[in-house]
Amino acid sequence: MPEETTSGRDRMDALPAAVLAFSAGLELETTLHRIVTAAAGLIGARCGALTLLDEDGRTTGFAATGVDDATSRRLPPMPAVLDLPLVVRGAVLGRLCLGGERPFTADDERAIVALAAAAGIAVDNARLYEESRSRQRWLEATGEISAELLGGTDVHTVLRLVASRAAELTGAVDALIALPVPPAEALVVTVCAGPDAEELTGRRIPLDGSTSGAVLRDHVPRSVPNLAYGLGADLGPALAVRLRSGESTAGVLLAIRASGAPGFDEHELQLVSAFADQAALALRDAESQATRRELDVAVDRDRIARDLHDHVIQRLFAVGMGIEGTRRRTDSPAVTARLTRHIDQLQDVIEEIRSAIFALHSRPGAGRGLRARLQNAITDGCADSAIHTTVRLSGAFDRVPAGLAEHAEAVVREAVSNVLRHARAAELAVTVSLDEELVVEVSDTGIGMPEAVARSGLRNLAQRAAEAGGSLRLECPADGGTCLRWTVPVP
Structure with missing residues (x-):
């Protein structure tokens, strides 16, 4: 029997074992x-x-295999080369190239053709398995994001998680989310996951002439070998999809691989697009739930405020009127004085409840509104002083314009500071009321304010009042102390 025929039979006898060697697993790289x-x-x-x-x-x-440089994509020059495609269902999945020191025979070629047919099926199965695992990982990432949002995690933290999972699951070196900024001519990198996060965060991306801008405008995801607008880092292939993070705010999710890395395929583009859509849906659901929670809180606050006004304040008024009637019928000066103090204390309680009612009617989350700022100004000024301080705040301060609120806070801080530095007072009273006018009244029981200090210290307060169309008045009662009254109209 000729040697070539024997060799050909040996090849075909060895073929099942060779096919079995690569058909046992489903890991694509291993296969x-x-x-x-x-x-x-x-x-x-x-x-x-x-x-x-x-x-x-x-x-x-x-x-x-058999290549010194494992990263090389080319075989070294060889005397003989056998190159053939891996075809499954008419589609080319890849190419198998073999190099030898001697010419390959027809039996060699027949054996490799048979092996390539089985290899194509094995590669197709491994790739389908890899795609299935990839979908599962993306679904788990989407579920993680939804769980974080339902748990009350803030949106910025969740956006960082979106970027982190996108980088991890696409094999990207960096993943970032860019959101538009007024006047809607550019995007700004809001969050970034990857080694270039510090460099890329805060970078501006123009809408015109950039891959991100094109995606934002036509809503078509893109996989590109390089970004149309470079971000200044040594970056390679990129994938860009639109991310809608609210009813009116749209951004772009970018996944970027290192320079020289393979580009993103169509399957990855579809997975990232679906992930971005699901993440955006979770963000919108979280925003809707937050709005509903705020509405529930507002309803409860209104109910509490109504009960305080309709029941608690009315009962306190009744108690005060009863004490007032008792005071008028007594002939004892000591009892009269004591009842008068109780009436004043009741009035203070009523004013505090009214302040609480106004605070309950204010917008949820408005903790840095004028009321809080005034209270902080007084607290900060008196923190290191033993002076006895009485504070009365009444009115719907949320309707005070921002500029006027700045004036009022500055007036309170300056007036309290002047009392503490110059008046040598044992008692300080700060009253701020809002009706048709915003009135700030600061009084003390001290020795009064030196004339030089009064001129210099009150000049700014008078100027603030004049700018707002109001007035400043300083009084020195005969029994001592000082009373500053700053009044401005409220539009």
Whole structure:
């Protein structure tokens, strides 16, 4: 029997074992290495390479054997080369290339053709398995984001999680979210996950002439070899999809691989687009739930405020009127004085409840409104003083314009500071009321304010009143102390 025929039979006898060697697993990278190793061993090739291709002919995977540089995508020059495609259902999945020191025979080629047919099926199965696992990981990431939002995590933290998971699942070196800024001519990188986060966060991306701008405008996701507008880092292929983070705010999710890395394929583009859509839906649901919670809180606050006004204050008024009637019927000066103090204390309580009612009617989350700022100004000024301080705040301060609120806070801080530095007072009273006018009244029981201090210290307060169309008045009662009254109209 001729030697070539015997060799051909040996090849075909060894073929089942070679096919079995790469058909046992479903890990794509492992399968590629097993195929090229089995193919080279089957026909005694010196080296081999298997290149996995997508529908557009771009390389999506690579494995080699017998090559010194494992990262090389080319075989070294060889006397004999055998190159054939891996075809499944009419589609080319990749190419198998083998190199040898001697010419390959027809039996070698027949054996490799048979092996390539089985290898194509093995690669297709491994790729389908890889895609299934990838979908599962993306679904788990989406579920994690939804759970964080339902748990009350703030949106910015969740956006960082979105970027982090996008980088992790796409094999990107950096993933970032860019949101538009007024006047809607640019995007700003709001969050970034990756080693270039510090460099990229805060970078501006123009809408015109950028990949992100194009995605934002036409809503079509893109996979590009390089960003149209560079971000200043050594970055390579990028994937950009639109991310809608609210009813009126749209942004872009970018995943960027290192320079020289393979580009994103169509399957990855679809997965990231679906992930961005699901993340955006979770963000909108969280915003809707937050709005509903705020509405529930507002309803409860209104109910509490109504009960305080309709019941508690009315009962306190009744108690005060009863004490007032008792005071008028007594002839004892000591009892009269004591009842008068109780009436004043009741009035203070009523004013405090009214302040609480106004605070309950204010917008939820308005903790840095004028009421809080005035209280903080008084607290800060008196923190290191033993002076006895009485504070009365009444009115719907939320309707005070921002500029006027700045004036009022400055007046309170300056007036309290003047009392503490110059008056030597034991008692300080601060009353701020709002009706048709905003009135700030600061009085003390001290020795009065020196004339030089009064001129210099009150000049700014008078100027603030004049700017707002109001007035400043300083009084020194005969029994001592000082009373400052700052009044401005409220539009």
